[in-house]
Amino acid sequence: MNIDLILQHVSRYIQLNKNEAELFISLLKQKTIPRKGFLLRQGDICKTENFIIRGCLRTYSIDENGVEHIVMFGIEDWWVGDLYSFLSQSPASYFIDALEETELLQISKPHLDELYEKVPKFERFFRVLFQNAFITQQNRINQNLSFTAEQRYLEFIHKYPQLELRIPQKQIAAYLGITPVFLSMLRKKFALK
8 A cells, every 4th residue: 555645645734653653544445446437426425535646536516417517626645525425424416536547545434533533633634624625615616706717727727737738628628617619729828828
């Protein structure tokens, strides 16, 4: 199990002694999702929070017309899941699938609760993660409501450097709420500058 990345990630927020790190690692499960495979389907219960070691996931919903609305991409060194479903153990609002073969480290809700009890500093770690997720979601809503398509594209490039080289243009367009044709025009405009 490749644990170096997740331990480096955790160390940005809290310091673990050897026993605490060993307990944390013992509660994680490794999972690989093939390209186009699902981590979560809308209506299922999100049973794990997932740390991405390698790969790319997308979180999205599908409206009544069959149009996909991408809420976020998850890349290396990020956590992904349907947080509401995970915390409340209620049906998920989103699909999460792999745009590339993706390697994850997962922690289940019972194991997370055990971790909180045995290593209380993890409550702080996950509180900070959940607060950051909330702030990111609020910023994304604000951008979708008040930014132009060009501003949303620039924010995408800033937030996900190099990702546009890894995933199809139609996925980026769905995230930005524009057509692939319009995205192509934006890219050409910036290429000329």
